[in-house]
Amino acid sequence: MKKRNSLIYSVLFMIALTAFTTLILAVLDQSTRPRVEIQQQMETHQAILFSAGIESTEENVESLYTERMKPVAGEENVYEYYEGSELKGHVIPFEGSLLWGSATGYLGIAEDGKSLLGMDIVSNAETPGLGGRITEDWFRKQFQSLALKEEPPYLIYRPAAGGNVDAITGATQTSESLRIILNKTLTEYFEKKGGN
Amino acid sequence: MASKSKQVMKKAILTENPVLRQILGICSALAVTNLMMNSLIMGLALTFVTGLSSFFISAARKYTPKHIRMIVQTMIIAVLVIVVDVLLRAFYPTMSKALGPYVGLIITNCIIMGRAEAFAMNNPPVLAFLDGVASGIGYTLVLLAIAFVRELLGFGSLFGFPVLGASWTNWTLMIMPPGAFFMLGILIWITNNKKEGGQA
Numbered sequence: 001m002k003k004r005n006s007l008i009y010s011v012l013f014m015i016a017l018t019a020f021t022t023l024i025l026a027v028l029d030q031s032t033r034p035r036v037e038i039q040q041q042m043e044t045h046q047a048i049l050f051s052a053g054i055e056s057t058e059e060n061v062e063s064l065y066t067e068r069m070k071p072v073a074g075e076e077n078v079y080e081y082y083e084g085s086e087l088k089g090h091v092i093p094f095e096g097s098l099l100w101g102s103a104t105g106y107l108g109i110a111e112d113g114k115s116l117l118g119m120d121i122v123s124n125a126e127t128p129g130l131g132g133r134i135t136e137d138w139f140r141k142q143f144q145s146l147a148l149k150e151e152p153p154y155l156i157y158r159p160a161a162g163g164n165v166d167a168i169t170g171a172t173q174t175s176e177s178l179r180i181i182l183n184k185t186l187t188e189y190f191e192k193k194g195g196n
Numbered sequence: 197m198a199s200k201s202k203q204v205m206k207k208a209i210l211t212e213n214p215v216l217r218q219i220l221g222i223c224s225a226l227a228v229t230n231l232m233m234n235s236l237i238m239g240l241a242l243t244f245v246t247g248l249s250s251f252f253i254s255a256a257r258k259y260t261p262k263h264i265r266m267i268v269q270t271m272i273i274a275v276l277v278i279v280v281d282v283l284l285r286a287f288y289p290t291m292s293k294a295l296g297p298y299v300g301l302i303i304t305n306c307i308i309m310g311r312a313e314a315f316a317m318n319n320p321p322v323l324a325f326l327d328g329v330a331s332g333i334g335y336t337l338v339l340l341a342i343a344f345v346r347e348l349l350g351f352g353s354l355f356g357f358p359v360l361g362a363s364w365t366n367w368t369l370m371i372m373p374p375g376a377f378f379m380l381g382i383l384i385w386i387t388n389n390k391k392e393g394g395q396a
Contacts, residue, residue, distance in 0.1 A: 129371070
């Protein structure tokens with residue numbers, strides 16, 4: 001009993017426990033890594049397709065992706081979207097901070113620059129059920145074939161005058177941060193395009 | 197022994213239900229109960245963690261120095277939570293996304309630490325395991341009960357299957373935080389009334 005409360009025993013006990021538990025976690029992490037990586041790649045491809053307005057399933061995501069999407073040389077994560085051989089638009093990445101943390105996603109813009117093809121969120125740290133609802137279908141699908149305003153800001157939440165999208169009730173801060181990020185991404189895209 | 201384990205189970209699930217009687221694990225009970233599927237997976241994950249952590253903590257209790265027992269408990273619980281998180285991410289990614297940060301936050305669920313301190317430190321491993329599992333089941337049942345009403349009224353569906361038809365108008369309030377507070381409050385009120393009425 002006395003031995004158990006000695007400093008040396010406590011330290012050794014913790015070292016042994018830590019080594020053992022770390023070993024378990026390391027093995028688990030290594031053994032599931034390939035699976036997780038495949039899933040992450042698939043999710044990214046699904047998000048890119050969704051941003052171009054195409055819904056894909058786990059079965060057809062890879063074939064659709066190789067058929068419709070072409071990475072733009074020299075620009076990271078920018079894709080050209082083709083239907084047959086016709087260039088329909090571009091999918092560009094966006095990132096920025098929402099209410100609780102940073103978020104990343106893709107935005108699809110039609111070639112004429114007048115409308116969006118779609119939008120998808122890849123990662124976010126918002127509260128599930130509140131800000132986390134930006135990943136819900138009804139919210140994301142609003143951006144498919146959405147007519148943009150002619151001047152910035154390109155996106156305005158209803159019921160403000162000229163609004164073209166709905167924000168999320170109970171997640172005003174997240175919605176507004178996302179709108180700012182998207183408008184900024186669009187402005188930069190059009191400036192670059194106009195400059196070329 | 198058999199009757200003792202039965203008693204432990206009954207206590208943890210019914211008479212001393214962790215959520216309704218001990219008011220533990222409220223945070224996640226409010227947060228993930230807008231869908232029955234989320235509640236079920238959350239409940240199973242918590243049952244897994246509470247059961248196994250109680251088992252290991254109890255198994256190690258005779259070798260654990262008293263003054264560092266909390267660190268040891270936290271460590272065992274943390275490892276199990278990470279195991280759940282990794283398994284969900286690898287084999288059920290959609291659920292992992294839906295539950296988001298709440299999986300990691302299982303570690304802060306007071307039920308686990310509560311059972312570890314109150315029960316597992318003083319009882320043999322198998323009994324502690326039963327107690328942990330039963331507490332987890334008690335928690336799961338309450339979550340499912342709340343989620344049943346919230347999903348039914350808020351989405352018109354159960355486990356994602358539409359049951360109330362297209363003419364049903366969704367009570368958006370039910371899937372928002374206030375819906376959770378109302379439901380939990382009503383449930384606690386009913387069970388507390390029943391208990392007092394039955395014993396008086």
